[in-house]
Amino acid sequence: MIDLEDGLSGLSAYPHLQTLLGLALLVTLAAAVNWLTQHVLLRIVRKALSLSLKDEADALFREVIARLANVAPAIVIYQGIVATPHLPVEAQTVIRNVAAAFMILTVILAIAGGLNLVNAVYSKRPEARARPIKGYIQVGKIILYAAAAILVVATLLDRSPLLLISGLGAMAAVLLLVFKDTILSLVASVQLTSNDMIRVGDWIEMPQLNANGDVIDLALHTVKIQNFDKTITTIPTWRLINESFVNWRGMQESGGRRIMRSILLDQTSIRFLTQDEITRLRRFVLLDLYLDGKAKELQAWNESFIRAGRDGVNTRKLTNVGTFRAYMQAYLKAHPGVAKDKTMMVRQRDPTPEGLPLEVYCFANTVVWDAYEAIQSDLFDHFLAVLPEFDLRLFQAPTGWDMRGMHEGLLAGAPAAAPPGA
Template sequence: MEDLSGALVKLQEYLNYVILGIPLYRLALALLVFFSFLFLRKLFIFIILRYVRKLTRKTETKVDDIVFRVFSRPASFIIVILGVALSLKVLGIENSAVFRVLKTLGIFVVFWALYNLVVAFEEYFYRFAERFGREFAREVGGFFIKVAKAFVLVVGGVAVLQEWGINVSALLASLGLGGLAFALAAKDTAANLFGGLTVLADKSMRVGDWVKIGSVEGIVEDIGLRTTKIRSFEKSYITVPNQFISNQPLENFSRREVRRIKMTLGLTYGTTKEQMVKILNDIREMLRNHPGIAKDQLLMVYFTDFGESSLDLFIYCFTNTARWSEYLAIREDVNLRIMEIVEKNGSSFAFPSRSVYVEKLPKPEENA
């Protein structure tokens, strides 16, 4: 009995041994609590999550599968944070800064899950945006997604600041001149935001359109909250503020259904009247019957001017396609047929030239 009591005394001495101001038994108990929560996390993952996953797979809707996938990892991380918090309680650590850090981590996990939820439901945002028109579902849906992400980030940031005792509204009010500068800076941001809303509401352009805004021309790659991204034909990446777009004329080349052919041809002055009339009629007939020329658009072929070195023909018509490659193929075929018509009628194309007439040559003796 004496040996047993002596062992208990020694054990008590060991357990009461102080390391960094903390008794050894508290350290052991804190470790036990922490590892118990790690075990609980494993149990949560392998039993509860598997059971919930089986239930979600049996349902017809995909919403519960998305929610499960989004919240499974944050939930397991929350268990670890709770384990750390209780372990610190057992150790007797009552430092408010430490627990604020843990609460901040908890807030971060919650808003991390909400942010991932927005990402996971992107498809549903696009489906909702189809109510505004299928043609602009991508642009409107992308706009809603960016607004939702920004909202989650802003609210999460405010929640973290509030946790650390920072009153955001009072902070902005106390900035004085800094708050005024912030408001002035935010003015442009708000103008760009409403400019983006105006672009989407007017449906003036969409991703993939070929547009010209002021001196900027290219293909629209993204319509954002603040800016619109355009890829120029030189492959440079241009970022245009939405405020600029809403205040500038916007030319959308992709919205046209036809493309114009406009040219002036010069025939030689040796072309007779009969040849000219025949050439004009043949070109008109060719264009009217050409499969690539729009029949419901304006078509003009006229002898317009006596040029310095040519008889000028004006040709004006439209192709029945707006696609650039098809337009070039049609225009090439039209040019070749015009060449054939001119050659067939015995005329030729003029080129810039100038004739010099010498009224009187000097006598040989005058040159001596």
């Protein structure tokens, strides 16, 4: 039987075989360390985290600890490669530099994962919607990756990182050009966040970019908006500073949404009311206060002219359009869907070729879109339907029905029938 010492001494004649055996042993040891780390140590750590952190345990494990576990086999290779017999110094240096670069990259990725975890945990806080930190996290990651790139290159070249940093001065102009959008977006992100101009969940509107919907993501370079047709519009962050946009957050926080819509009246239907018509309009309970108050006001005004023997043309009278405007105002005050603590009025706008606009200006007591539209439609359904009671007509361009009536009237040798309510 051959003695073991004789066998080992016999390998000295084969230096390449010793090198291969040393490398195989080193790789086996690194694989064993990796297995122990992944299947033993990480399981223990994961159980310990699950007991203490609960919901954040999986994220912390996945983003940080699992990445750091890859450093263990790299350390074995970095330290053990120098013990490999007959391996050239140049080869040892290259392998050590690669292992060191791998460890640097792994640590940087773990730190970046930790920043992701910080953002995820912070996003669950109530103030996260008003003060998102995603932009700052991305800036931190850019700095990390830049530092990692310098350290990795310096390690692979076996040079001091200061040499590479000193060479960056000559590349400053190029870097500013390449990262122009990043710099602009960084400044814009800080301004948007510090001035509370936009939050995730805000409804914003930028017609020039076809954006009208809710902010779903606020990042360093881009802001994502889900439009009401469910499309996604992506806007560079810096454009929100350079260009104007509408943020509807104030409306949503106020609890009411504005109604501002006009009814166009045919101006030829406006006239004074007779006493019989005033009596008939007293059927509307909402007009009681208005008619009583106006009766006293007009009586006091008119008596002075009557006593002076002035012509009746100088007296004041109720008009159908004024009474209808008062009815609209009273109806708004009585409607349960109209906010009573906000501006509420009915006003005349300047007459136009399309008629006299009677504008309703008030606020619905909800910001829910479909409920708001229902309230607005309910108001104007009623106003349009009640118009004939005041002997008023809507202005409307002639339709095919009007043209047909005129044509039939001409054929019959009679004037065209007047539209209903005339």
